[in-house]
Amino acid sequence: MSGGPAHQGTVFQPLEDDDPRSVAGYRLAARLGAGGMGKVYLSYTPGGRPVAIKVIRPDFAEDAEFRRRFAQEVKSAQRVQGLYTAPVIDADTDARQPWLATAYVPGPSLADAVQAHGRLPVDTVLLLVAGIAEALQVIHGAGIVHRDLKPANVLLAADGPRVIDFGIARAADATSLTGSGVTIGTPSFMSPEQAAGRTVTAATDIFALGQVTAYAALGSPAFGEGTSHGVLYRIVHEEPQLDGLPDRLRELVTRCLAKDPEARPSVTDILALCQAASDQTALRRPEEWLPGAVAADITTRAAAPAPAAATTPPPPAPPPPAPRRPPRPPRSGSPAAGPPPPPHRRAARWERGVSPAADAAAGG
Numbered sequence: 001m002s003g004g005p006a007h008q009g010t011v012f013q014p015l016e017d018d019d020p021r022s023v024a025g026y027r028l029a030a031r032l033g034a035g036g037m038g039k040v041y042l043s044y045t046p047g048g049r050p051v052a053i054k055v056i057r058p059d060f061a062e063d064a065e066f067r068r069r070f071a072q073e074v075k076s077a078q079r080v081q082g083l084y085t086a087p088v089i090d091a092d093t094d095a096r097q098p099w100l101a102t103a104y105v106p107g108p109s110l111a112d113a114v115q116a117h118g119r120l121p122v123d124t125v126l127l128l129v130a131g132i133a134e135a136l137q138v139i140h141g142a143g144i145v146h147r148d149l150k151p152a153n154v155l156l157a158a159d160g161p162r163v164i165d166f167g168i169a170r171a172a173d174a175t176s177l178t179g180s181g182v183t184i185g186t187p188s189f190m191s192p193e194q195a196a197g198r199t200v201t202a203a204t205d206i207f208a209l210g211q212v213t214a215y216a217a218l219g220s221p222a223f224g225e226g227t228s229h230g231v232l233y234r235i236v237h238e239e240p241q242l243d244g245l246p247d248r249l250r251e252l253v254t255r256c257l258a259k260d261p262e263a264r265p266s267v268t269d270i271l272a273l274c275q276a277a278s279d280q281t282a283l284r285r286p287e288e289w290l291p292g293a294v295a296a297d298i299t300t301r302a303a304a305p306a307p308a309a310a311t312t313p314p315p316p317a318p319p320p321p322a323p324r325r326p327p328r329p330p331r332s333g334s335p336a337a338g339p340p341p342p343p344h345r346r347a348a349r350w351e352r353g354v355s356p357a358a359d360a361a362a363g364g
Contacts, residue, residue, distance in 0.1 A: 012042060012305050023053050023099055024092055027307035035152075037168065038097075042104060042304055050104035050304050051089065061097050073144070073167045074100050082138030084131040086155070086164045105162045106302040110216060111151035113294045119219035120291065122246045123278070127289050128154070128161050129213050129252065130274040135163035136209065137267045140202045145170070147200060149208035150189035151215055156290060158298055187228040187235075188221040192259050195232040203261035209270065210256025214242060217249050222257065248277040 012030035015021065019039070021028060026043040033040050038056040045051060060066050071093035077100075078088045091100035110128070114120070120128070132154060139146055146153075148169040155162040187195075191207035194200060214222035222240035223231055240257050242250070252273045255265050265273065288295065 011301050015041075020055070023055060024090075024095065026051070026053055026101065028053070029305050029307040038099075043101070044307065045089075050106075051101045052086075052104045053099055053101045056098045058097060067093065067098065069170060070098055070168070073170055076142055076144050077167055079142045080138055080144065080166065082135050082163075084135035084161055084163060085138060085166065086162045102164065104304070105155040105157050105164070106298055106304065107155045107157040107162070108294065108297040108301065109152050110154040110156060110161070110212065113156055113290075113297065114151065114216065114219055116297070117291065117293045120216045120294075122217065122248055124289060124291065125213060125216045125249060126274050126278050128156075128216055129209065130271055131161040132163055132209055132212065133267050133270045133274070135161070135166075136202075136205050139163070139166045140205070140267065145200055145202055146205045146208070147194075148186070148189075149205050149212060150186045151212055152186070154212060156294060156298070158287075158290075158295070160289070187231045188223060188225060189215075190232065190235060191261075192236045193261060195236050201261060203264045206256050206264040206267070206270070207258075207261070210253050210264075211240075213249060213256065214240065214245060214253050217245055217253075218242070222253070252277065 012032070015028060015031055019028070019031060019041070023041070023043070028041045028043050030042045031039060032042055032052055037060060038054050041053045041055065043051050043053050056070070060070075074088060074091045074093055078091070081087055086102045086105050088100055088102050092098060093100075108116070132149075136146070136149075144167040146163070146166045146169075148165060149163070153163060153165045155164060189208050189211045191200075191204045193204060211222050221231075222242060223234045223238070224241060225231065236259075240253075242253060245253060252270065255263075255273075256270070258264050290298075
């Protein structure tokens with residue numbers, strides 16, 4: 001999770017009054033975005049590597065079932081170490097507001113890239129899909145179903161895509177909040193079984209990959225936009241709108257978007273389809289696999305701000321000790337001045353007629 005929606009010019013948003021300044025020792029430098037489950041911030045490890053920290057919303061944190069599932073999913077996600085995933089490097093699922101930290105990916109999301117620059121070239125889409133497929137291979141191998149694979153959860157780095165937020169949506173599936181108007185997931189990229197409330201499997205992510213592929217190549221969702229109910233109805237009952245989809249991508253997309261999960265290709269099949277469509281014996285990712293305008297967005301995100309200096313002033317230094325007054329030398333012809341008599345003796349002398357001034361002159 002490198003971040004939620006972040007558009008050109010507002011990649012690094014300043015911290016607001018209600019944002020924390022640090023999370024478990026991680027000083028926060030900026031806000032990267034916000035989603036249905038919480039906010040995402042930029043911070044750094046002690047060694048200076050940038051990380052993205054997702055802090056879960058307080059209302060989710062108060063749900064015991066969410067906490068239980070979240071802890072399970074984070075533990076599973078920490079086992080995922082793929083070339084095309086953003087690894088989870090730290091977390092605290094027992095904190096007052098649970099959080100997790102992933103490697104920061106200095107690149108726009110697929111959603112931001114398409115919104116800003118339009119559809120992507122076919123060769124870029126093939127490399128994109130192959131990278132996502134490899135990520136799913138590792139994620140599914142760890143026993144995780146992503147459940148929320150969508151353009152906002154695919155980041156475009158200089159050396160290939162990164163899939164983020166895998167498995168985390170499952171933590172919210174059965175909480176009381178999802179039944180009270182809180183939406184987790186994007187309807188335009190759900191599968192028919194998700195829309196119908198049926199069992200979710202690895203094939204669910206394959207359907208989502210078909211939708212992500214169509215979005216990257218067409219610049220718009222395969223089942224259109226509009227109200228969530230309308231989109232979900234079309235996903236379950238209608239065929240996708242693929243007019244304008246390049247021929248080299250048609251078999252890949254149509255097979256992924258099969259209504260029946262059993263009819264969808266496996267991850268291995270998808271990699272073979274990408275290879276066949278590229279007319280190469282093996283896919284090779286060039287240095288410049290992204291269009292120039294999209295690659296320029298990576299440069300913007302690589303210039304990450306440093307965390308603000310600590311504002312707590314150091315404690316004031318203790319005042320220097322007061323100088324000691326040297327003792328008064330004795331007057332000539334008078335006995336050496338000794339310590340003053342106790343207060344009760346001085347009072348007795350004053351009662352006998354010795355004035356305080358005379359007593360002081362005598363050193364008493």
